[in-house]
Amino acid sequence: MTAAVGTLPVAQAPARRDIGLKRRYAAETRFRWYGRVAISIGVIFLAVMLISIVSKGYTSFMQTSVLLPITFDAKVIDPQDKRATDPSVLIKANYPNLARDALAARLGISPDDKPQMAALKGFISDGVRTQLRDMVVADPSIIGTTRDVWVLASANIDSAYKGQIDLGVAETNRKVSDKQVGFMNKLRDEGVMAGKFNTGLFVNGASSRPETSGMGVAIIGSFYMMLIVLLLALPIGVAASIYLEEFAKKTRLTDIIEVNINNLAAVPSIVFGLLGLAVFINFLGLPRSAALVGGLVLTLMTLPTIIIATRAALAAVPPSIRSAALGLGASKTQAVFQHVLPLATPGILTGTIIGLARALGETAPLLLIGMVAFVADYPTTPLDPATALPVQIYMWANEAERAFVERMSGAIIILLVFLMVMNITAIVLRRRFERRW
The missing domain is CATH 1.20.5 (Single alpha-helices involved in coiled-coils or other helix-helix interfaces)
Incomplete structure (x- = not known):
């Protein structure tokens, strides 16, 4: 049942x-x-x-170089012996001929062998002109002597040496001739051609030649911009957060401000670039391509992130901390700045680093304010023309040369390392100093 x-x-x-x-x-x-x-x-x-x-x-962190016995012939550098009265002759000399003759001597090629000498064209980078010129200008006493100098191979020879060019295809279908391949193999067997660490990738400026181009100007420009963002966005963002969270009364105006801050955090970055172009360049007349303008634009973009993170950190501090401070006779300002703010500092630092990491990787707003310009010289002040790491990557991506793609990928690796370090730092700081209530 x-x-x-x-x-x-x-x-x-x-x-x-x-x-x-x-x-x-x-x-x-x-x-x-x-x-x-x-x-x-x-x-x-x-x-x-x-x-x-x-x-x-x-592979961009290695660059193919050739060790050549360069003879700094006075007949080529200063045939009329005017350097004592006119030092500019040292700058105008035909230094590539010195490197070509040294390469021909290294390979055992007679200067009268026109076909072989023609095959040497394009084997060494044109950047050898600047390299040898700087050596002579720095020390004119080397004129008339022979020095062993590591010079850069051209971009095509560098790619062939690294195995990035298929040498099995017909000679007409590749940029490296059979004679140049033979020269390359001979120099490699003799131990005078090798891949060396590419310091130029980190210290050189922009160049039309892939083998001599680098990120030096972009690194300095990014450093200036991040410094400006840190000096402006952090104090302004923290001050605004403290006022809104601790002192401002809950009115319709503060509600509107809070809604707009949250909306600004989601605005596409290109909009901040348009704002910077209209205000800082067209209205205030600040120079285009300057790190100062880039820093100001990125400051506007980073402020909402820092304000939101700071307010969250302040709100996470228990009300009992404020009540205890006020109960012991502290003023509202003393309670906030001497008790609440120190406890919220880990969260503030985390939000700031994350905001800086986001600003470091931005490209669109910088393109609109002209930081995509070709800049070869180091900026000495934030008002000088400069570029940034993500913009340099964008510029190399638009180049037709194969070697620029290699450098673009190398620059991406470096940028990712910077971003990883910043984000890991934020995580470590949060775990090291955070308190659980």
Whole structure:
């Protein structure tokens, strides 16, 4: 005999409960697998991206160079012996001829062998002109002597030496001739041609030649901009957050301000570039391509992030801290600045570093204020023309030369390292100094 429970007999109720539990467990298992699949897909895409970048860019940290016995012939550098009265003759000399003759001597080629000498054209980088000129200008006493100098190979020879050019195809279908390949193999076998660490990638400015181009100007420009953002966005953002969170009364005006701050944090970065172009360049007349303008634009973009993070850090401090300080006779200002703000500092630092990391990787607003210009000289002040790391990557991506793609990937690796260091620093600071209430 069974008693009815609702519409089910008592004997059938446990069986129905078991079925319901199995369905719930099955749904939970499926959800866990959905999460694992989603994470796996994300990790796969991240791995593909990193592998693609690293595989194309790691070779940019090495540059093919040739050791040549350069004879600084006075007949080529200063044939009329005017350097004592006119030092400019040292700048105008035909230094590439010195390097070409040294290369011909190294390969055992006679200067009268026109076909062989023609094959040497394009083997050494044109940047040898600047390299040898700087050596002579710095020390004119080397004129008339022979010095062993490591000079850069051209971009095509560098790519061939690194195995990035298929030498098995017909000579007409590649930029490196068979004679140049023979020269390259001979120099490599003699141990005078090798891949050396590419310091120029970090110290050189922009150049039309891939082998001599670098990120030096972009690194300095990014440093200036990040310094400006830190000096302006941090104090302004913290001050605004303290006022809104601790002192401002909850009125319609403060509600409007809070809504607009949250909206500004989601505004596309290119809009801040348009604002900077209209206000800082067209209205205030600040110079285009200057790190100062870039820093001001990135400050406007970073402020909402810092304000939101700072307010969250201030709100996380328990009200009992404020009450205890006020109960002991502290003023409102003393309670905020001497008790609440120090406890909220870890959260403020984390938000600031994350904001700086976001600003460091921005490109669109900088393009609109002219920081995409070709800048070869180091900026000495924030008012000088400069560029930034993400903009330099953008410029190299638009170049047709194969070697620029290699440098673009190398620059991406360096930028990712900077961003990883900044984000890891933010995580370490948060875990090191955060307090749980």
